[in-house]
Amino acid sequence: MQRPELKKAGLRTTGPRLNILRVLETHAERHLGADEIYQLLLDAGEDISLATVYRVLTQFEDAGLVCRHNFEGGHSVFELETGRHHDHMICLETGQVTEFLSDDIERLQREIADLHGVELVEHSLILYVRPKKKSRDA
Amino acid sequence: MQRPELKKAGLRTTGPRLNILRVLETHAERHLGADEIYQLLLDAGEDISLATVYRVLTQFEDAGLVCRHNFEGGHSVFELETGRHHDHMICLETGQVTEFLSDDIERLQREIADLHGVELVEHSLILYVRPKKKSRDA
DNA sequence: CTAATTGCAAAAGCTTTGCAGCGCA
DNA sequence: TGCGCTGCAAAGCTTTTGCAATTAG
Numbered sequence: 001m002q003r004p005e006l007k008k009a010g011l012r013t014t015g016p017r018l019n020i021l022r023v024l025e026t027h028a029e030r031h032l033g034a035d036e037i038y039q040l041l042l043d044a045g046e047d048i049s050l051a052t053v054y055r056v057l058t059q060f061e062d063a064g065l066v067c068r069h070n071f072e073g074g075h076s077v078f079e080l081e082t083g084r085h086h087d088h089m090i091c092l093e094t095g096q097v098t099e100f101l102s103d104d105i106e107r108l109q110r111e112i113a114d115l116h117g118v119e120l121v122e123h124s125l126i127l128y129v130r131p132k133k134k135s136r137d138a
Numbered sequence: 139m140q141r142p143e144l145k146k147a148g149l150r151t152t153g154p155r156l157n158i159l160r161v162l163e164t165h166a167e168r169h170l171g172a173d174e175i176y177q178l179l180l181d182a183g184e185d186i187s188l189a190t191v192y193r194v195l196t197q198f199e200d201a202g203l204v205c206r207h208n209f210e211g212g213h214s215v216f217e218l219e220t221g222r223h224h225d226h227m228i229c230l231e232t233g234q235v236t237e238f239l240s241d242d243i244e245r246l247q248r249e250i251a252d253l254h255g256v257e258l259v260e261h262s263l264i265l266y267v268r269p270k271k272k273s274r275d276a
Numbered sequence: 277c278t279a280a281t282t283g284c285a286a287a288a289g290c291t292t293t294g295c296a297g298c299g300c301a
Numbered sequence: 302t303g304c305g306c307t308g309c310a311a312a313g314c315t316t317t318t319g320c321a322a323t324t325a326g
Contacts, residue, residue, distance in 0.1 A: 011305090011306095012299090012301070012305060012306070013157035013300075013301090013318045014299080014300070014301055014305090014306065014307085015307095016306085016307070019243055019308095027238055028160065032292095034291080035290080046297085047308090048307085048308085049307070049309070050291090050308095051292080051293085051307080051308065051309075051310090052306080052307055052308070054290090054291060054292070055292085055293095055306085055307085056298095056306095058291095058292090070210050070211065070212070072206070072208050073208070073212070073289090074208070074211070074212025074289080074290060074291090074314095074315075074316090075289090075290075076290085076291085089250070089251070089254065089256070091256065092259055093240045096228050098254060101255070102250055104242070104246055105243055105247070106281090107242070108240055108243050108246075109241050109265055111229070112238055112240055112265065113227065113267050114263055116227065116236060116238070116267070117269075117270055118227070118268060118269055118270055119267060119268050119269070119270045119271070120265055120266075121230055121266045121267055121268050122266045123262075123263070123264060123265045123266060124262065124263070124266075125261070125262070125263045126252065126261060126262045126263075127247055127251055127258055127261045128258075128259045128260045128261060128262075129231070129251050129256040129257060129258050129259055130256060130257050130259050131255075131256055131257070132255055132256055132257045133257070135253055149280090149281095149310090150279095150280060150281070150324085150325050150326075151325075151326090152280090152281065152282080152324080152325070153282095154281085154282075173315080174314080185283095186282090186283090187282070187283045187284070187320085188283095188315095188316090189282080189283065189284075189285090189316090189317080190281080190282055190283070192315090192317070193281085193282085193317085193318095194281095196316095196317090210312080211311060211314090211315095212289095212290075212291090212315060213314090213315075214315085214316085235303080238315090264300095277326100278311100278324105278325100278326095279324100279325095279326100280323100280324085280325075280326100281322105281323080281324070281325085282321105282322085282323070282324090283320100283321095283322085283323095284319105284320095284321100284322105285318100285319095285320100286317105286318085286319085286320105287316105287317080287318075287319095288315105288316085288317070288318090289314100289315090289316085289317095290313100290314090290315095291312105291313080291314085292311105292312080292313070292314100293310100293311085293312075293313090294309105294310095294311085294312090295308105295309095295310100295311105296307105296308095296309100297306105297307085297308090298305100298306080299303105299304100299305085299306075299307090300304095300305080300306085300308105300309075301302100301303095301304100301305095
């Protein structure tokens, strides 16, 4: 089971790496924290250490395989790098993470950086939302 | 030296609180971490503990006097609450923080939440930028 | 006078790292 | 076979907290 992405990154094919890749792929719609990935692997009967999860994720990040998002409270979540940029919407009640992309916002961000005479390298946009109550508004 | 904002928040007028308020006001253009506030006070000859800085900042946040931003790496910065919402642009090279506000982006965010059938509670938008190379302007 | 506040130090939560042994290429 | 990789446990960082002494009102 050779993984070209590992080869390309100069990383050896090892159990922990394959397992972590698999978990990320299996939960492509979720945004997992290192601890969650660790727990999922333990639950799956894999023998792995949290330190390795962090190390591998960091290597994957450096290799451009995954991307890390820093959510509130110093908690990081990881997701496979799809090449398709998007931002996140987090439900304050359920914790559910939804991805979205607005070309208009993306463009406006570049315009703003431009106005300030700087170059936009990257950005982080997170919307904290909550289910709409029945009546619209409070 | 009575501070109506403290009274209103039900907080006693104490040295640490006055000092922290003063530091925040003195550095209104900066975005200070708790550690920086602590250090500034030490440098100013004040006798204060880091724990108190955190506690006071949290109380100020609860009272709506300051607002806390979670930047990368689990590092929080604080600034006086001006009532005027804004987002941040951080220079990756100098670390300089610039505030900005785009009504268009604000509106688009609400529209996006709306499209997803949820209510926008708050958001975090941070642009990571870098000085523009050659081209005209700086 | 009495509850709020502070300092200290220990603890907590997330992430990183030193080290010795194991395993991929 | 050699260097990369892993696990373990300890260390690092930022932030929080228990407790006893101190202080504002």
